[in-house]
Amino acid sequence: MTGMNRPRTLQMIEERTTVVSAAADAIREAIYAGSLEQGDRIPQVSSGKSLGISRGTLREALRELQEQGLLEIIPHRGAFVTSLSPSDIVEIYTFRALLESSAARKALEEGVDGPSIALLNSLVEQMDVSERFGDLRTAVDADIRFHRFLCEKGRNSLVVQAFDSLSVRIRLCMLNGLLHSEGALPEAEDHEGIVAAMANADPVSAEEAVREHCLRALKTCLRRYHYVKRES
Numbered sequence: 001m002t003g004m005n006r007p008r009t010l011q012m013i014e015e016r017t018t019v020v021s022a023a024a025d026a027i028r029e030a031i032y033a034g035s036l037e038q039g040d041r042i043p044q045v046s047s048g049k050s051l052g053i054s055r056g057t058l059r060e061a062l063r064e065l066q067e068q069g070l071l072e073i074i075p076h077r078g079a080f081v082t083s084l085s086p087s088d089i090v091e092i093y094t095f096r097a098l099l100e101s102s103a104a105r106k107a108l109e110e111g112v113d114g115p116s117i118a119l120l121n122s123l124v125e126q127m128d129v130s131e132r133f134g135d136l137r138t139a140v141d142a143d144i145r146f147h148r149f150l151c152e153k154g155r156n157s158l159v160v161q162a163f164d165s166l167s168v169r170i171r172l173c174m175l176n177g178l179l180h181s182e183g184a185l186p187e188a189e190d191h192e193g194i195v196a197a198m199a200n201a202d203p204v205s206a207e208e209a210v211r212e213h214c215l216r217a218l219k220t221c222l223r224r225y226h227y228v229k230r231e232s
Contacts, residue, residue: 013164019053019057020057021052023057023058023060024064027065028065028070031172033137037081038083039078039081041079044059044079059214062079068165068168070082082169084169086225093108094167094214094218096147096166096170096217098211099166100150100163100210100214102159102207103153103210104152104197104206104207104209106155106156107150107155107206108202109203109204109220112153112201116153116198118192120195120198124146124192124195127139127191129157130142137175140171143174149171151163173225190209197209
């Protein structure tokens with residue numbers, strides 16, 4: 001490969017990667033908005049046309065979403081939005097309880113400063129305001145950011161990576177229940193207790209508060225799962 005051809009080749013690769021990512025973002029947004037629901041098949045021909053991309057590019061975008069856990073690709077049948085079963089939800093939230101409770105304890109052992117507590121409080125307020133105005137997407141976004149920040153403060157990159165991988169399914173679970181039933185964000189009031197324990201620099205209380213929050217959220221998500229199934 002000549003010196004002149006190499007930059008052009010790299011540019012083409014970058015451009016294609018950008019198009020694939022944009023397509024994946026559009027499909028992800030449709031799932032999070034409820035336009036595509038759990039178990040729905042992705043119509044590849046119409047999706048490719050509406051996004052203005054080739055079928056090959058669309059398939060790459062679908063594989064990216066499959067790797068993130070948002071889609072299931074079944075040979076000779078197509079791509080479907082991931083359907084979470086009760087056992088999936090139990091696995092997700094019990095793992096969350098272990099991961100995030102230990103992260104909260106580690107965060108306090110490392111030290112949590114005033115600006116960090118202020119940020120956590122602002123996210124709690126954002127959840128509350130968004131929920132009161134019926135903006136469930138923003139409320140869920142703030143919830144995910146709250147819990148990711150706890151993981152970040154533990155200063156363990158593997159914990160953050162695990163949370164990022166899990167958060168796609170957490171969001172899917174939360175939005176599926178909230179978009180089809182009335183009620184508050186799962187155990188939203190727990191967040192104030194978590195922040196209080198963090199502000200008091202109490203690792204044991206913080207660890208317990210996060211664990212209990214995740215397990216109560218598990219019960220809420222399971223109740224909403226059965227509600228959605230009854231209504232469908």
